[in-house]
Amino acid sequence: MFSKSCEYGLRAVIFIAEQSTLQTKVGLKTIASAINSPEAFTAKILQILTRNNIVTSIKGPYGGFMIEEYRLKEITLSEIVQILDGDKIYTGCGLGLKQCDDKSPCPLHFKFIEIRNNLKKMLEENTLHDILFTDTEKNVFWLKT
Amino acid sequence: MFSKSCEYGLRAVIFIAEQSTLQTKVGLKTIASAINSPEAFTAKILQILTRNNIVTSIKGPYGGFMIEEYRLKEITLSEIVQILDGDKIYTGCGLGLKQCDDKSPCPLHFKFIEIRNNLKKMLEENTLHDILFTDTEKNVFWLKT
DNA sequence: CTAATAAAGGATAAAAAGATCCTTTTATAT
DNA sequence: ATATAAAAGGATCTTTTTATCCTTTATTAG
Structure with missing residues (x-):
């Protein structure tokens, strides 16, 4: 569904968000090991998320993310996905056709947009805050990757 | 959503199905140009689909697919997708975690399985027959890739 | 001011997906 | 039987995605 970058990105952001509610700033090493992702690659993703004002980074000793x-109630999953994977997930045709819309639909078009709209809606409706506070086993799932 | 292989595969199968209802067998060149896909790559995909008994191939002059x-009322989109993309689309966690299920869910789990189940249901419920006969502009859309 | 720490960023490498080329096999018409 | 047409399959190449390494920049404590 999502690229690896996007998966790591979402995990990282949710983890950072979680720690931020505890007034804790977290460094790259901590993040990568908590969410079980390759450190250097995660660094790249965090750079992108920093440039896009999803996370704030602080350099130097005692720095981190x-x-x-x-921002927790502003940032939606949708924004993060768009930054990391673009909007092909929202606009792309199920069969990969360039020209496919309500006017000239592919054979799957109407069945597909229904699914896609559900996904879009879900991602747009859920902010980081929502995700954190409907988490059934808060702070626990990270340990089981 | 789907890999390129899967997109080409679905397009090819739908096209072949369409032609098969007209008692017409079609060759690789015809298929690739109709669905606007790279010929040699499409050949590989058709090999896989042949081995998996989705399409029937006839070798030699006057051969084709x-x-x-x-079979049109038996073959579902789901089967084709599973053959070409495996079942990660059905079983994979939205955040890419290995261990994520109802018992130990990731923070997106319950919101995600809803979407995934919709997709799964749609793909399982639609046979090739269904796709062909609810196509709004039958035989036309192929020309506009 | 210096040493140390941590993120930013550039360059490169490895793996996977996408795509092509060429030879082999099978079937058909003449 | 032979020439030909078409799919099957092996080998290889290209591009994209994923991942690592190393140098630079910024910040802090002492």
């Missing part, structure tokens, strides 16, 4: 409290 | 009439 964090997300401002007020 | 076809789908038996009675």
